[in-house]
Amino acid sequence: MSLSPPVRQEYEVTLEPFTQSELVRDISLPRRIWQQAWVRKGVILLALAVLWELAARWQNNDLLLPSFLQTANAFIEGVAPGELLSKVWISLTVLIKGYLIGIVLAFGLTTLAVSTQLGRDLLSTLTAMFNPLPAIALLPLSLLWFGLGENSLIFVLVHSVLWALALNTYAGFLGVSETQRMAGRNYGLRGLRFVWHILIPAALPSILAGLKIGWAFAWRTLIAAELVFGASSGKGGLGWYIFQNRNELYTDKVFAGLAAVILIGLLVENLLFNTFERLTIKRWGMQR
Amino acid sequence: MVFANKLSLACGLAAAVLAGGASAEGKISIAQQFGIGYLILDVVRDQQLIEKHGKEQGVDIEVDWNSISGATAMNEALLAGALDVVSAGVPPMLTVWDRTKGRQNVKAIASLGSMPNYLLSNKPDVKTLKDFTDKDRIAVPAAGVGFQSRTLQLETAKLYGDKEFKRFDNISVSIPHPDATSALIAGGSEISAHFSSPPFQYQALENPKVHKVLSSYDILGGPATFNVLYTTQKFHDDNPKTYKAFYDALVEAAQIVKADKVAAAKTYIRVEKSTLSEAFVEKIVKDPEIDFTVVPQRTFIYAERLHELGVLKNKAQSWKDYFFEEAHGGEGS
Numbered sequence: 273m274s275l276s277p278p279v280r281q282e283y284e285v286t287l288e289p290f291t292q293s294e295l296v297r298d299i300s301l302p303r304r305i306w307q308q309a310w311v312r313k314g315v316i317l318l319a320l321a322v323l324w325e326l327a328a329r330w331q332n333n334d335l336l337l338p339s340f341l342q343t344a345n346a347f348i349e350g351v352a353p354g355e356l357l358s359k360v361w362i363s364l365t366v367l368i369k370g371y372l373i374g375i376v377l378a379f380g381l382t383t384l385a386v387s388t389q390l391g392r393d394l395l396s397t398l399t400a401m402f403n404p405l406p407a408i409a410l411l412p413l414s415l416l417w418f419g420l421g422e423n424s425l426i427f428v429l430v431h432s433v434l435w436a437l438a439l440n441t442y443a444g445f446l447g448v449s450e451t452q453r454m455a456g457r458n459y460g461l462r463g464l465r466f467v468w469h470i471l472i473p474a475a476l477p478s479i480l481a482g483l484k485i486g487w488a489f490a491w492r493t494l495i496a497a498e499l500v501f502g503a504s505s506g507k508g509g510l511g512w513y514i515f516q517n518r519n520e521l522y523t524d525k526v527f528a529g530l531a532a533v534i535l536i537g538l539l540v541e542n543l544l545f546n547t548f549e550r551l552t553i554k555r556w557g558m559q560r
Numbered sequence: 561m562v563f564a565n566k567l568s569l570a571c572g573l574a575a576a577v578l579a580g581g582a583s584a585e586g587k588i589s590i591a592q593q594f595g596i597g598y599l600i601l602d603v604v605r606d607q608q609l610i611e612k613h614g615k616e617q618g619v620d621i622e623v624d625w626n627s628i629s630g631a632t633a634m635n636e637a638l639l640a641g642a643l644d645v646v647s648a649g650v651p652p653m654l655t656v657w658d659r660t661k662g663r664q665n666v667k668a669i670a671s672l673g674s675m676p677n678y679l680l681s682n683k684p685d686v687k688t689l690k691d692f693t694d695k696d697r698i699a700v701p702a703a704g705v706g707f708q709s710r711t712l713q714l715e716t717a718k719l720y721g722d723k724e725f726k727r728f729d730n731i732s733v734s735i736p737h738p739d740a741t742s743a744l745i746a747g748g749s750e751i752s753a754h755f756s757s758p759p760f761q762y763q764a765l766e767n768p769k770v771h772k773v774l775s776s777y778d779i780l781g782g783p784a785t786f787n788v789l790y791t792t793q794k795f796h797d798d799n800p801k802t803y804k805a806f807y808d809a810l811v812e813a814a815q816i817v818k819a820d821k822v823a824a825a826k827t828y829i830r831v832e833k834s835t836l837s838e839a840f841v842e843k844i845v846k847d848p849e850i851d852f853t854v855v856p857q858r859t860f861i862y863a864e865r866l867h868e869l870g871v872l873k874n875k876a877q878s879w880k881d882y883f884f885e886e887a888h889g890g891e892g893s
Contacts, residue, residue, distance in 0.1 A: 335639060335659060420697065420733055420750055519632045519705040520871075521659040 338524035346524035347531055356513065360532055363494060363509030366422055370429025371490050375483070377430065378437040383467050386445050395442060399435050407432035407493040411500060425497055432493040433486040440482025444475030476553050484545055488537075495533060585799050586614070588806060589624035590645045590789075591634055594832070595737070596759045596844055597787045598647065599824060600672050600813045600852055602831040607816070609809035616808075617801040629736070630702060638792065639664065644799075645791045645806070647672060649707025650859050651866065653790045657882045658872040665793035668883045669803075670810050670854040671892075672787040677708055678761040679774040681753040682744050686773060689719060689728075692753065696731055699740035699754040703732040707786065708755035708776075714865050715779045725869050744770055757786070759836060759844050783851055784858035796884055807886045810854050817852040821845045824852075855890035856883065 305311055321340045328339035338346070350356035381398070384391030407428045418424040448471055456470035472479065498511025508516075514529035553559045588610065592598045604610060605625055614621035626643065628634055631652030637643040638656070653668055660666045679698075685691060689712075692698070700708040709732060717725035733751070735743070737760045743751040745767045753773065756764060764770045777783060789810070796803055817824040825842040828834060834841065844850065851857075856879055863876040880888050 333663060335663060516704055519702060521635060521655055 335521065335523055338527055342524045343527040343531060346522070347528040350525060350528050350532075356528065356532060359508070359510050359513045359529075360536065363498070363511070364536075366425050366509065367429065367490055367494050369422075370426040370494075371433055371487065373426065374430045374433025374486060374490070375437060378434050378441060378482075378486075381434075381438050382441045382445060383464065385442055386467065386471065387463060395438060399439050399442075402431065403435040403439060405431075407489070408496045408500070411497055425494065428493055428497055429490050432489040436489055437479075437482040437486040440478050440485065441475065444478030444482075445471050447478065448474040473556075477559050480545070480549060480553065484541075487540065487545075491533070491537065585802050586619045587622050587624075588645060588799070588802050589626065589643050590647075590806075591626040591628045591637065591643050592647050593629055593634075593787075594627065595757060596828060596841070597672060597675060597757065599817060599828050599845070600810060600854070601647070601789075602828050603813040603816055603824060604809045606827045606831050607813070609812055610806055613805035613808040613812070614802065617805050619801050619805070621802055621805055631706065632702070638666065638790075644795050645669065645789055647787055647789045649710075649787055650785055650862050651707055651710035652705065653788050654859075654863055654866060654872060654882060655705070656790065658874050660792075661874050666790055667793065667796070668856070668859075668887070669789040669791055670807060670883075670887050671785040671856040671859075672789060672854075673785070673814075673850065673852040674783040674857045675758050675786045675850040676783075677711065677755060677757050677776040677786065678765075678772045679708075679712070679753060679755045680744060680761060680764050680770050681773050682747050682769050682771075683752045684771075686753065689715060689774060692728065692731065694731065695750075696752045697750040698728060698732050699735040699743065699751050700732050701734065701737060701757075703734040704729045708757070710862065710866065710871075711776045711779055712755060713869065714861070715774065717865070717869060718779075722869055758850065759841070762840070762844055777849065780858045780861050782858060783849070784861070785856045788856065788859070791884075803884075804886070807854075814852055814854050817845070854887070856887065856892040858893055860893055 299307075325340040328334070328337045328342075331337045334342055347356070381391070381395050385395040386392075410428050410431055411424070414424040414427040418427055445467075452470055452474050456466050461469055494509070495511040495514070498509050499515045510529055510532060514526050517523075517525035517529065549559070590601070592601045605623075608623075610621050610623050628637065628643075628646070631648035634643075634646040634648050635652065635656050638646045639660070653666075656666045657668070679689075683696070686696070698712070700706055700712075703709055704726070709729065712728055712732075713725045716727050720727055735751070735754075737757060740751060740754045741756065741760045741764050743749050744754045744764055747769060754764065761772075765772065776786075791803075822842055825838060825845045828841055828845070829836065829838060845852075859882075860876070860879040863872065863879065863882065866872045867875045876882055879892050883892065
């Protein structure tokens with residue numbers, strides 16, 4: 273018995289004639305405006321402000337919840353005579369000192385870790401020990417060791433930056449591909465030069481993530497530390513400003529202080545980190 | 561938090577309606593701080609005077625005692641509605657009165673007694689306020705805003721002019737009394753001065769290295785109220801009987817303390833579970849500088865000067881502006 277497969281009829285599909293559609297299209301003006309990121313973000317902010325204002329008016333007790341306009345007013349009143357700005361300046365100088373020391377130490381530790389076995393064990397042990405430890409919990413100790421003042425704040429700041437950054441940087445270094453490493457070795461790069469020319473550029477996305485996390489941790493720690501104690505009230509920064517105004521029941525100024533913290537966070541994220549990303553990892557095609 | 565307040569208020573209202581319109585009378589929650597300055601409240605608590613005076617008014621009063629440290633926490637608890645009556649120094653009370661005027665209308669109920677607060681130092685060359693330098697650190701419970709800081713500000717304004725009243729805030733550090741006392745006695749830290757309170761100042765002065773620089777009585781010109789009790793207009797108006805029972809209990813407690821100071825000292829040690837010796841507490845209670853009275857003394861100096869310095873926005877015409885009318889009878893000031 274022979275089986276014959278079913279025979280399929282052959283046929284031809286005639287293609288429709290190709291017409292070139294227009295390459296450039298006009299988008300209506302509203303849509304074009306809507307496509308700007310800052311417009312969308314602005315609308316979100318505006319909606320939040322309106323909600324806040326309405327909630328505050330409904331609550332009708334500016335001691336508990338000052339309205340948006342009152343807060344804005346307190347913010348301007350704080351900025352105009354320079355009081356708020358000088359507080360921000362005090363906080364920022366302390367913050368940057370702690371941040372920079374933390375970065376230097378983190379790079380030292382990770383460089384050691386990628387070059388020697390003992391360094392690797394040292395880093396993994398130390399990060400496992402200290403990373404879960406909240407920096408603010410070290411404040412009492414730090415006060416004992418460094419006394420009341422800037423140094424004890426810098427100590428807790430270094431602690432908050434160091435481990436997060438070291439962990440991220442080390443993970444980034446480990447993720448650098450063998451090909452790139454071998455290319456570096458081919459040029460005869462060793463030690464610090466190898467780290468600087470091969471590992472750091474290749475691991476930059478995770479280093480940047482670590483820097484961002486470290487920055488956020490440092491901010492939080494600083495404000496919390498200043499809330500707990502201001503080194504001395506005259507020299508306290510933004511956290512102290514918030515704390516003192518809470519003590520004096522100036523809720524609108526408390527909100528103004530919080531707004532300043534948020535604004536600085538936005539500025540640093542959008543101006544500093546985004547620019548740096550655009551100039552490096554985005555330009556090199558490492559990140560979208 | 562705000563929403564929760566409204567919610568609890570609504571629940572409370574609903575409960576009141578369900579209970580057949582029973583008033584909120586018969587409940588009072590009181591918060592006190594630590595130290596001999598709260599002796600009157602300790603006596604009230606020990607002898608259950610509020611319950612006793614409540615019965616005379618025909619209401620059974622349920623009293624809830626709390627211990628909170630610091631005026632800021634007190635104020636927040638009061639404004640959030642978590643506590644009915646709170647206690648703190650005169651300047652923090654004036655701050656709340658000023659900020660809530662026309663809203664919650666927080667006012668003082670009564671004084672808890674007049675007692676001096678000493679500015680102490682362990683540096684032999686610091687004899688007056690002018691001897692302090694930038695290297696010194698003055699420990700206070702709440703830098704810039706507490707009783708001690710405000711009193712220091714009044715003196716600073718007197719010495720250096722009104723514009724300079726915050727001069728010593730720059731070298732003030734917020735440290736609780738017990739820690740500051742041990743730091744001052746031990747020496748060797750940055751803390752070279754402490755604006756203290758009873759009983760801590762007497763403990764510190766027992767050490768020969770520590771000496772008195774200034775007393776709050778010198779600054780204010782005589783015996784002056786240290787702590788006051790205060791509450792909101794709403795509590796005062798909604799609970800006339802409970803309020804009166806509370807006020808009467810305070811008056812009676814003050815009389816009890818004055819009548820038998822030895823027993824009062826014992827009460828203090830018992831209620832506060834203090835580790836101080838009985839003789840020591842007795843000496844403080846018997847100190848002629850200290851007067852356990854519910855009548856406010858020299859509080860108006862703060863109201864007047866702090867308004868002039870711009871700390872308070874509202875100007876009080878007399879001390880009666882920020883005390884509820886029950887307290888107006890005595891010879892307050």
